[in-house]
Structure formats: C-alpha cells, structure tokens
Amino acid sequence: MKLLIPVLFFTCTLFSQNFTWTVLPLPTTKTVYSIDFRDSLYGFAAGDSGLVLKTTDGGHSWQDISVSRNLTVSDITFTSKTTGFAVGIDFETPPFGTLFFKTTNGGDSWVESRYREDEAYMLALHFLDSLNGWTSGLEGKIAYTTDGGSEWYPALNDTAEFTNFPVLGFSFYTDSLAFAFGGHIDIAGVIWRTTDGGQYWKSHGVGPEPIKGIIVFDSLNLLGIGGDFEYGTAVVRSTDSGLTWDYRSLDIFGVPFGLSFRNATEVWTALGFAEKFIYSTDVGQNWTEVPSPDSGVVYDIQFTDSVTGYTAGRLGYFAKYSRTTVGIEDGGSPALPANHALGQNYPNPFNPVTEIPVELSEAATIKLTIYDMRGREVREIAAGNFDAGNHLFSFQSEGIPSGIYFYRLEITGQSNKKESIVRKMVLLK
Known part of the structure; x- marks a missing residue:
C-alpha cells in the first residue's frame, strides 16, 4: 500500500505583477x-x-x-x-x-x-x-x-x-x-x-x-x-x-x-x-x-x-x-460574479492557444473538458476546487487537428447544486 504524505505549507510567497x-x-x-x-x-x-x-x-x-x-x-x-x-x-x-x-x-x-x-x-x-x-x-x-x-x-x-x-x-x-x-x-x-x-x-x-x-x-x-x-x-x-x-x-x-x-x-x-x-x-x-x-x-x-x-x-x-482574478469595488471589497458563467474563448478561431474565461459566484468544484464533434473527450483542461471569482484557463492544441470543438463546464456548488454549460470553439491550423 502506498503512503500518502501530507506536506505542510511554508508561508514563503513571492509577489510580483499579480502572481504568487x-x-x-x-x-x-x-x-x-x-x-x-x-x-x-x-x-x-x-x-x-x-x-x-x-x-x-x-x-x-x-x-x-x-x-x-x-x-x-x-x-x-x-x-x-x-x-x-x-x-x-x-x-x-x-x-x-x-x-x-x-x-x-x-x-x-x-x-x-x-x-x-x-x-x-x-x-x-x-x-x-x-x-x-x-x-x-x-x-x-x-x-x-x-x-x-x-x-x-x-x-x-x-x-x-x-x-x-x-x-x-x-x-x-x-x-x-x-x-x-x-x-x-x-x-x-x-x-x-x-x-x-x-x-x-x-x-x-x-x-x-x-x-x-x-x-x-x-x-x-x-x-x-x-x-x-x-x-x-x-x-x-x-x-x-x-x-x-x-x-x-x-x-x-x-x-x-x-x-x-x-x-x-x-x-x-x-x-x-x-x-x-x-x-x-x-x-x-x-x-x-x-x-x-x-x-x-x-x-x-x-x-x-x-x-x-x-x-x-x-x-x-x-x-x-x-492566482484568482477578482474585481475590486470602490470600497475595496471583492466584486464577485452574480452567477456562474462560461465565457466565449478568445481568440476564436484560434491556433495554437486560446483562453477560456470562467466566472464562479461561490467556491465550487468544477470540471472543464474539451470534446470533438462526435462527443468524444479530447482533453480535460481543469478539475478540482476553485474559489469564487474570475478564472482564466488556457487550452493548447498540440497534437489536435483542425475542426469544431465544444468545451463543457460542469459545476457543483456548495449546496451540491449541479450546473453544466457548453460552448463552441473553432481550431484552424
């Protein structure tokens, strides 16, 4: 049986130009x-x-x-x-x-x-x-x-x-x-x-x-x-x-x-x-x-x-x-999205890299997946627990042919409510 080894956080962080x-x-x-x-x-x-x-x-x-x-x-x-x-x-x-x-x-x-x-x-x-x-x-x-x-x-x-x-x-x-x-x-x-x-x-x-x-x-x-x-x-x-x-x-x-x-x-x-x-x-x-x-x-x-x-x-x-990108209101508190949302990828059409925006109104478990026209999974872009706010995910198309693809966001919120949102993208090589 393999041993799962917990790792303690060390609070040494490096901050520069919005990354950590x-x-x-x-x-x-x-x-x-x-x-x-x-x-x-x-x-x-x-x-x-x-x-x-x-x-x-x-x-x-x-x-x-x-x-x-x-x-x-x-x-x-x-x-x-x-x-x-x-x-x-x-x-x-x-x-x-x-x-x-x-x-x-x-x-x-x-x-x-x-x-x-x-x-x-x-x-x-x-x-x-x-x-x-x-x-x-x-x-x-x-x-x-x-x-x-x-x-x-x-x-x-x-x-x-x-x-x-x-x-x-x-x-x-x-x-x-x-x-x-x-x-x-x-x-x-x-x-x-x-x-x-x-x-x-x-x-x-x-x-x-x-x-x-x-x-x-x-x-x-x-x-x-x-x-x-x-x-x-x-x-x-x-x-x-x-x-x-x-x-x-x-x-x-x-x-x-x-x-x-x-x-x-x-x-x-x-x-x-x-x-x-x-x-x-x-x-x-x-x-x-x-x-x-x-x-x-x-x-x-x-x-x-x-x-x-x-x-x-x-x-x-x-x-x-x-990094989690969250807008700041005039009072200095985070301006969270009102609802969960999956934005249109940019650029679109794209080659070889495009970015997919995701908005979460609360902390949630998500899965972001790319599918081809026949519904076959091409690549999993993200999976796991994410904080409330605006997130941006990159999709690199190495080894994938030109064509129309769909990206699907599956969300499970804190109340276990499930949502699924699908959008289309075009890869041109």
Missing part, C-alpha cells in the same frame, strides 16, 4: 528534474535515486510511487492519469544503458524495459498517446515506438554536421510536424525538424549554446530558448516553420530549464542555479527576471492553465503559482 509563487516542499530531499501535470491538481515529479511522486491535490500532499531502481529519472510523461512513462540511465548493472518504465495504473506499479542498444543513453521522452512516442539522448540519438515502448526503432537523424550532439527534448505541433532540440556546450545549439511524424529529422545549427526548449505558436512561428554559463540565456526565433532561425542573446545569467505558456502571449522558463525565472508577456520579445522564492534552484516549470503553474528542482524544492 508559494513554496510547498516535497517530502524528500532528492533533486527533481522533471514534472508533468495532467491538470491543475493531478501531477507527477521525478528525479534522483528512482524518485517518482504523485499528487492529486495540486502539490499539498504526495504519494511515493518510485521505481525500483537507484538511478536518476531524467524525464517523466503521462498521456492520461493512469498511463505514464519514465526514462533513466542505468550505471549499476553492466552492460550500462537506458531503462524505460511504464505504468498503466497511475504509478501503483511499473514495468521495466531496457533500450535496444547497450551503452546508449537516452534522456527525454514525448508521447502523443499511449502507443506513439519518441525518445532522445546523447550521441544524436532519436528513436520512436508505436506500441507503447515495447519496441523502439531508430529514426533517421541528419547528424552529418552535428555528429554526437545531445538531443535534449521535443516539441510537437501536429502528428507530422515536430521539433527536437539540444546541442553541445561551447560548440553549437541545434534544432532538428521533422515533417513526417518523426521518421526523419533534419538538423539546423542555431547558435553557440544548447537549446533547452521550444514553443510552437503556429505552423510558421516558433520560439526556442537556450544558454550556458559562459554565454548566459539566449532566444532563437523562426518565422518560416523552422527552416531558418534568428539568434539573440538576452544578457541574462543562467541556464534555462523548461519552457511553458502561462497564456496565449506569456511564456516562462526556469534558470536553474541562477535561482530565478524569466518570463515574457509579448511572446518572447522582452523578458523580465524574477527570483525564485527561498532562492530555489529550479530545473523544470509547467503551467496547466493561466492561473496555475508548478516548478521543482534541487533537494526537493517545489513551488506553486496561483
């Missing part, structure tokens, strides 16, 4: 390198010594679901609340190499498998669904699976100019158009591009330091971020679907880790040992530095919507971003 980061220490002193949240409450954290933790209440308590190996879990990703994958490098049992872990029961148990090559070291994972996924790592390796990780097949990787350069991660725009990123310190940052669903990847040198993350705004416009301790942080930008890139140094000390939208125009990254974040409110043109609360060393960051985000890092560091 609150430190919620994890029940461990192990370093966390990867987090993956399915919604504003349900998420996972992974790191040193086989560490895997699960929360179902937004980081206030954690369940230890660690894998049974003493290795660093470098990446973790879930395609649902039950099906997930993790990767780590085994240096204990010769021949050394990469181990994958898969769960279909939310981490209650893990099935272990070894990568097809000995002494091949994979670092990152990306899964579009429970079957189709990609992994990447050192020596320019990229591989794919079509059966949920039982078998991995090497992709064709154009490494003639960048042989043996590490591939550190992925960003998919559609099932066919995707990008991988990485590079070698003091030599070059590299972005690999595929247009055939990851069978063949073409490399592009984009700057003097490794690229640590990419965000795809639409089929033409992309933003990447990278850096090292010598050059500091830099951004690269493409306006032609990744065929050419413009490089710009930000003159900010720190190495980026992770890149995440908070809303349609605001993007954040964590700067590791620099003990700070930087964020941009104009899709990467200008950047603002923000110290991490308690001087935390942060290695990953993720926003689940415009009002909820998470970051984690060294020695069990974990913090949560939260």
